[in-house]
Amino acid sequence: xxxxxxxxxxxxxxxxxxxxxxxxxxxxxxxxxxxxxxxxxxxxxxxxxxxxxxxxxxxxxxxxxxxxxxxxxxxxxxxxxxxxxxxxxxxxxxxxxxxxxxxxxxxxxxxxxxxxxxxxxxxxxxxxxxxxxxxxxxxxxxxxxxxxxxxxxxxxx
Amino acid sequence: xxxxxxxxxxxxxxxxxxxxxxxxxxxxxxxxxxxxxxxxxxxxxxxxxxxxxxxxxxxxxxxxxxxxxxxxxxxxxxxxxxxxxxxxxxxxxxxxxxxxxxx
Numbered sequence: 269x270x271x272x273x274x275x276x277x278x279x280x281x282x283x284x285x286x287x288x289x290x291x292x293x294x295x296x297x298x299x300x301x302x303x304x305x306x307x308x309x310x311x312x313x314x315x316x317x318x319x320x321x322x323x324x325x326x327x328x329x330x331x332x333x334x335x336x337x338x339x340x341x342x343x344x345x346x347x348x349x350x351x352x353x354x355x356x357x358x359x360x361x362x363x364x365x366x367x368x369x370x371x372x373x374x375x376x377x378x379x380x381x382x383x384x385x386x387x388x389x390x391x392x393x394x395x396x397x398x399x400x401x402x403x404x405x406x407x408x409x410x411x412x413x414x415x416x417x418x419x420x421x422x423x424x425x
Numbered sequence: 426x427x428x429x430x431x432x433x434x435x436x437x438x439x440x441x442x443x444x445x446x447x448x449x450x451x452x453x454x455x456x457x458x459x460x461x462x463x464x465x466x467x468x469x470x471x472x473x474x475x476x477x478x479x480x481x482x483x484x485x486x487x488x489x490x491x492x493x494x495x496x497x498x499x500x501x502x503x504x505x506x507x508x509x510x511x512x513x514x515x516x517x518x519x520x521x522x523x524x525x526x527x528x
Contacts, residue, residue: 321472365501372505
């Protein structure tokens with residue numbers, strides 16, 4: 269999973285910590301991706317009275333079959349990499365950021381691929397535009413940009 | 426509104442909106458054409474305004490966001506929550522149609 273709480277500093281860190289705790293509690297109880305995302309919605313709405321949300325991607329990868337299931341909660345799409353090159357954006361499973369009550373979740377199913385040759389890259393950056401002076405040449409979600417991270421990386425900014 | 430909507434400025438937006446809501450205005454159209462930049466805190470402020478207007482039976486609509494902001498609203502899927510229009514004129518026409526058909 270990758271999480272990115274809105275805002276910055278301690279407030280964003282607390283938001284991310286509550287989201288992470290909710291995800292782990294539900295996962296340990298044996299529930300799946302849908303219930304995990306809904307648990308974060310409930311936890312953030314219950315714990316904080318001001319508006320807070322967390323974007324992120326929740327994913328399950330079966331290493332034996334290469335089958336990927338994922339939910340994208342308002343985050344830039346994960347990228348499928350083969351031999352270090354982004355070959356496809358995974359654009360399914362979209363819902364609003366967690367913390368905004370959204371029951372219209374579809375868990376997306378990824379095509380099987382060989383874990384030996386392919387991997388999945390989930391961007392950690394929040395989906396915000398750069399100011400004109402710092403805008404990158406490639407936009408978020410572009411297939412041409414470099415891969416910042418792979419694997420499990422909870423983050424908060 | 427104009428300028429940047431971010432960590433530094435979002436409370437000014439919320440204060441201004443609070444005054445409108447306190448005055449009984451709970452159907453709000455925000456013209457974003459002069460907003461150059463919006464970060465995640467700014468998005469959170471817009472969602473908070475949406476919640477407060479809906480809780481009073483009203484709504485929030487967004488008009489004329491620039492290309493960056495429109496893309497951010499699409500990536501975050503917040504355009505499912507916050508209706509977005511190309512212009513204030515388009516938003517006004519839609520509101521007029523909605524009010525007219527409700528009669």
